Amino acid sequence: MVDSNQIGFGIGVHGDKKQVNTVFSNSYYYLQDNTRGKGIYTYDAKNSNRLPGTLWRNADNQFTAKYDGPAVDAHYYAGVVYDYYKNKFNRNSYDGAGAPIKSTVHYGKSYTNAFWNSYQMVYGDGDGSTYPFSGALDVVGHELTHAVTEKTANLIYENESGALNEAMSDIFGTLIEYYNNQNPDWEIGEDLSFNRQGFRSLADPTKYGDPDHYSKRYRGSNQNYLVHTNSGIINKAAYLISEGGTHYGVTVNGIGKEKLGNIFYRALTQYLTESATFSQMRAAALQAATDLYGAASAEVISVGKAFDAVGVN
Numbered sequence: 001m002v003d004s005n006q007i008g009f010g011i012g013v014h015g016d017k018k019q020v021n022t023v024f025s026n027s028y029y030y031l032q033d034n035t036r037g038k039g040i041y042t043y044d045a046k047n048s049n050r051l052p053g054t055l056w057r058n059a060d061n062q063f064t065a066k067y068d069g070p071a072v073d074a075h076y077y078a079g080v081v082y083d084y085y086k087n088k089f090n091r092n093s094y095d096g097a098g099a100p101i102k103s104t105v106h107y108g109k110s111y112t113n114a115f116w117n118s119y120q121m122v123y124g125d126g127d128g129s130t131y132p133f134s135g136a137l138d139v140v141g142h143e144l145t146h147a148v149t150e151k152t153a154n155l156i157y158e159n160e161s162g163a164l165n166e167a168m169s170d171i172f173g174t175l176i177e178y179y180n181n182q183n184p185d186w187e188i189g190e191d192l193s194f195n196r197q198g199f200r201s202l203a204d205p206t207k208y209g210d211p212d213h214y215s216k217r218y219r220g221s222n223q224n225y226l227v228h229t230n231s232g233i234i235n236k237a238a239y240l241i242s243e244g245g246t247h248y249g250v251t252v253n254g255i256g257k258e259k260l261g262n263i264f265y266r267a268l269t270q271y272l273t274e275s276a277t278f279s280q281m282r283a284a285a286l287q288a289a290t291d292l293y294g295a296a297s298a299e300v301i302s303v304g305k306a307f308d309a310v311g312v313n
């Protein structure tokens, strides 16, 4: 029996209809997308903590039950993220060599998070106060960007390099949301909450208690705050580079999302090292902008001003 590529019909977490690439094999349809790299595979942990769980399958190629929603979105959004990196930077999957992309949904019981564990993405169902975590494209983009980071700068997940790691995931999660162009914004995780409230904001990190200036960074020892809170400083710089604005008296001329993505992708893949500090991120972004647009370019000036505005020298 030869496997065959199929197109299934799915309904996502938010009741939105979408087609999913599947494979028909031995009388079952699997959430396996053979059209991208070496494939995109979506699994079911069945509310256990066992990974990856079982490859998602059914007998009719219709993924329309409520229980199917998180799998439909994890599968479909992983494809969008794959397309972003391929179309924008000619990067074939997170390793550049078409690595299979694996996601598991229904992880744990009322698990209110999502993560990349060096092998795959993992999504919880939320605890009833949020939607399942794969139901947001910026979250899926966030997690898969951790895989890109790991294969490139491999930023150590603590202190300033950890905050850079988190910021890269929020920034590219947002750029991917704009690429998909469905209710794009500079908030993170707004599609997870019933009241549309985000978890973080790149436009104004202080909206959720995160710092928007280096002088306001969290200096304690809790690594979770160090990486998820201090990312606000770099997120704000990225926002200013793209959209412009005057921040603590420093005026930045915006150069747009495309150029932001080009500069940060080049910094991430060519210049940042695993122990990079915020100051080294400034230098990496300036060097990347210089490579791409020229030493005295408006883009280089905007990058410098944005890091000035958030107090990173």
Ligand SMILES: CCCCC[C@H](S)C(=O)N[C@@H](Cc1ccccc1)C(=O)N[C@@H](C)C(=O)O
Pocket (backbone or CB within 6 Å): 113, 114, 115, 116, 138, 139, 142, 143, 146, 166, 188, 189, 192, 199, 224, 228
């Ligand atoms: C084992 C916990 C691992 C946390 C680290 C993962 S990569 C992470 O950062 N997850 C995101 C999920 C997310 C993304 C966008 C929007 C909402 C939630 C995250 O930000 N987690 C926060 C809630 C946290 O762990 O504090």
Ligand SMILES: [Ca+2]
Pocket (backbone or CB within 6 Å): 177, 182, 183, 184, 185, 190, 191
């Ligand atoms: Ca949005």
Ligand SMILES: [Ca+2]
Pocket (backbone or CB within 6 Å): 138, 174, 177, 184, 185, 186, 187, 188, 189, 190
């Ligand atoms: Ca968003």
Ligand SMILES: [Zn+2]
Pocket (backbone or CB within 6 Å): 142, 143, 146, 166, 169
């Ligand atoms: Zn993260």
